[in-house]
Amino acid sequence: MSTxxxxxxxxxxxxxxxxxxxxxxxxxxxxxxxxxxxxxxxxTTAVKLGLLAGLGALPILTAGTxxxxxxxxxxxxxxxGGCHVMKPWxxxxxxxxxxxxxxxxxxxxxFGDRSCYTCHADYGMFGTVATKINGLHHVAAYYREYxxxxxxxxxxxxxxxxPFQSATCTHCHSTELPGWRAVxxxxxxxxxxxxxxxxxxxxxxxxxxxFSKIARGELVGGTP
Amino acid sequence: MSERRRRxxxxxxxxxxxxxxxxxxxxxLEPTPVPIMVSMSAGQVIxxxxxxxxxxxxxxxxxxxxxxGDAPPEPPP
Numbered sequence: 001m002s003t004x005x006x007x008x009x010x011x012x013x014x015x016x017x018x019x020x021x022x023x024x025x026x027x028x029x030x031x032x033x034x035x036x037x038x039x040x041x042x043x044t045t046a047v048k049l050g051l052l053a054g055l056g057a058l059p060i061l062t063a064g065t066x067x068x069x070x071x072x073x074x075x076x077x078x079x080x081g082g083c084h085v086m087k088p089w090x091x092x093x094x095x096x097x098x099x100x101x102x103x104x105x106x107x108x109x110x111f112g113d114r115s116c117y118t119c120h121a122d123y124g125m126f127g128t129v130a131t132k133i134n135g136l137h138h139v140a141a142y143y144r145e146y147x148x149x150x151x152x153x154x155x156x157x158x159x160x161x162x163p164f165q166s167a168t169c170t171h172c173h174s175t176e177l178p179g180w181r182a183v184x185x186x187x188x189x190x191x192x193x194x195x196x197x198x199x200x201x202x203x204x205x206x207x208x209x210x211f212s213k214i215a216r217g218e219l220v221g222g223t224p
Numbered sequence: 225m226s227e228r229r230r231r232x233x234x235x236x237x238x239x240x241x242x243x244x245x246x247x248x249x250x251x252x253l254e255p256t257p258v259p260i261m262v263s264m265s266a267g268q269v270i271x272x273x274x275x276x277x278x279x280x281x282x283x284x285x286x287x288x289x290x291x292x293g294d295a296p297p298e299p300p301p
Contacts, residue, residue, distance in 0.1 A: 019252045026245040026252075033238035033245075043230065048282065051234065055241045055278040059248075059271045066248045067264060073255030082256040139257045 022066040029058035074135065075117035077106070083142045085154035089209055090116070101200060101208040110172075119208070120160075123171045134161075155211045164208070169199040225284035237277035244271030 032054025041047050073079055081090035092098050093106040093115055106115035122130040146154060166189070173180070180186055185204065200206030225233075247267030251259040 022252045023249055026249040030242055030245045033241045037235060037238050037242075040231070043227075043234075043285075048285075051237075051278055052282075055237050056275045059241060059244060059275065062245060062248050063268055063271060066252050070251050070255055070260040070264065074257075074260060079255060079257070135257075136261075139261065142257075 016069065016072065018065045018072070019069040022062050022069055025058045025065070026062040029054045029062060032058070071132075074132075075114050075121075077113045077116050080116040083138075083146070085142070085146045085149055085151060085158060088151060088155060088211055092210055098210070100210050101205055119168060121168070123168065137161075164198045164200045164206075166199045169205075225281070225288075230281045230284060233277050233281050237274045237281075240270050240274035240277070244268070244274055 032050055035041075036047070036051060036054070077090055077093060080086050089102070092100055093102045095103055096107065098104075102115065102119070105111050105119060106113075108115075111118045117131075120131075121127060122134070124130060146158070149157070175181075175186070175189070198204070198206070200208045202212075206212065244267050247259075247270070248263045251263030251267070
């Protein structure tokens with residue numbers, strides 16, 4: 001298992017242009033507010049216009065760019081590893097020697113350092129919103145139950161809320177190609193009541209992570 | 225709204241703006257779950273309050289200058 005660098009440093013080192021704009025506008029707005037607080041100038045038109053920029057336009061720009069930068073950051077693997085109990089999963093995905101499904105997908109440049117989000121996002125019509133709401137659920141669960149959980153215990157107890165949806169896989173992997181259709185096991189998708197069989201089931205392409213309970217034989221016949 | 229109260233309101237707006245800017249910058253510099261959630265909730269509520277205070281002062285100013293609210297007095301015939 002690889003040892004990853006400090007996730008905060010990784011994120012800050014990768015600050016994009018939006019984050020730079022957010023920081024620059026926040027700094028400028030703060031300077032204007034500080035100027036007013038320290039110098040206490042008369043309320044001339046120029047001062048009011050300055051305050052319009054410092055209390056209105058610039059903070060709105062900061063909020064807009066900061067929100068977008070925040071959404072972008074929340075799709076990165078270091079962000080997912082921000083909760084200590086996720087470290088083994090994140091480390092495995094980033095491990096160049098690992099042969100798990102998650103690690104192999106993470107080495108694909110189309111996934112890159114967003115592999116957690118790419119595979120665990122909801123791709124429905126309101127997928128981004130649903131994914132973010134689920135993310136809030138994760139954060140709440142972390143602070144309610146897992147903040148003080150040792151990693152050994154987390155490995156035994158953490159599991160995804162519902163079986164991994166194959167629709168996430170078929171978002172990229174076509175089920176229409178002859179090569180896919182030629183695999184006899186893929187016919188299971190057409191069988192009544194089996195359409196929800198997960199691609200990452202053990203015996204198919206899974207488990208995706210080395211710690212999945214089914215990989216350790218703790219669950220039998222289910223999906224990880 | 226008196227001149228003193230308007231200045232006081234703007235000072236409060238500036239302090240709130242500084243807090244909001246700090247929270248929003250924090251989430252950019254440390255984009256982990258808690259800073260991002262705090263920035264998108266508390267940071268933006270505080271920033272909005274700051275801007276609303278500023279708008280209140282502007283509205284009071286305009287009312288005082290009779291641009292808003294009371295109509296200017298009729299000129300004598």
